[in-house]
Amino acid sequence: MEEYNRILGSYTTNKKGPLLFVTAAVHGNEPSGVKALQRIFEILNTEKPHIKGTIVGVVGNVAALQKKVRFIEEDLNRTWTQENLQQKNKDTAEKKEMFQLIETLENVYKPHHTERYFIDCHTTSSASLPYISVQELGKNDTFAHQFPIHVIRGFSDIVNGTIDGFFSKQGITGFTVEAGQHESKESEAYHEGVIWIALQEACGLNFDALQDIPPAVLKTMNGTPPQKTFKIIHRFGLKEEDDFKMQPGFENFQPIQKGENLATLNGTQINSVWDAYIFMPLYQSQGNDGFFVVTEI
Ligand SMILES: [Zn+2]
Numbered sequence: 283m284e285e286y287n288r289i290l291g292s293y294t295t296n297k298k299g300p301l302l303f304v305t306a307a308v309h310g311n312e313p314s315g316v317k318a319l320q321r322i323f324e325i326l327n328t329e330k331p332h333i334k335g336t337i338v339g340v341v342g343n344v345a346a347l348q349k350k351v352r353f354i355e356e357d358l359n360r361t362w363t364q365e366n367l368q369q370k371n372k373d374t375a376e377k378k379e380m381f382q383l384i385e386t387l388e389n390v391y392k393p394h395h396t397e398r399y400f401i402d403c404h405t406t407s408s409a410s411l412p413y414i415s416v417q418e419l420g421k422n423d424t425f426a427h428q429f430p431i432h433v434i435r436g437f438s439d440i441v442n443g444t445i446d447g448f449f450s451k452q453g454i455t456g457f458t459v460e461a462g463q464h465e466s467k468e469s470e471a472y473h474e475g476v477i478w479i480a481l482q483e484a485c486g487l488n489f490d491a492l493q494d495i496p497p498a499v500l501k502t503m504n505g506t507p508p509q510k511t512f513k514i515i516h517r518f519g520l521k522e523e524d525d526f527k528m529q530p531g532f533e534n535f536q537p538i539q540k541g542e543n544l545a546t547l548n549g550t551q552i553n554s555v556w557d558a559y560i561f562m563p564l565y566q567s568q569g570n571d572g573f574f575v576v577t578e579i
Pocket of ligand 1: 308309312403404405
């Protein structure tokens with residue numbers, strides 16, 4: 283079994299600038315961001331290009347990543363509630379991970395950092411185009427639109443306790459990037475591409491300072507459809523005891539029409555009441571979001 287430390291890597295050339303804090307595997311069954319960060323730190327440490335500030339890459343859920351499971355006791359992307367943060371209870375594996383992450387962030391943030399950025403790397407159970415999920419707070423939305431992939435607004439407004447909601451409320455600028463299917467090589471490339479572009483946009487990296495422009499950057503810039511911006515208009519939430527089955531074949535951003543059968547819930551057919559797009563259809567056993575509905579802005 284591979285052993286993971288909290289910090290995957292850290293790189294600076296000691297120039298004044300921001301802290302770019304990248305989290306990967308907040309869900310332990312999503313190793314894609316980890317692999318992307320490992321590749322990036324290998325290139326940075328070999329070729330030593332100048333950047334402003336510091337990039338730090340960390341593992342979100344170390345215990346779950348080691349066991350290759352989504353979480354140990356509870357979803358680490360739902361624990362970041364006001365209540366949990368105030369109570370400081372470390373009564374689950376994930377709350378322990380959460381407070382260790384906060385401590386790590388505090389330890390790597392130095393007085394010479396001008397500002398703070400974050401990227402939280404995720405993947406989905408089904409195949410998907412890569413996209414950014416952004417909370418409309420501070421400079422998040424402007425920053426998100428500097429990346430060449432679809433942008434979704436409204437996720438953090440619907441779902442409480444996400445790590446990107448926590449970062450955003452701290453005044454850290456950033457977003458979540460969902461890169462595609464969990465085990466797909468393409469997901470690793472899109473995570474890598476987005477992190478490289480963040481190094482360019484936030485830390486002033488010039489790609490000419492590298493031996494080659496990383497292929498992942500070219501793939502992210504040229505291999506994805508023109509950017510669109512979407513807004514979440516509905517979350518189909520699930521209770522623990524629910525028997526939910528999504529109709530097969532739905533993909534992110536697939537158009538849906540009023541009356542179309544989307545899923546079955548406890549034996550009852552769920553039909554669309556929207557002319558819109560489907561988003562994050564659930565095709566795995568764990569999770570409490572059946573699907574979302576989004577419209578284009
Ligand atoms: Zn995830």
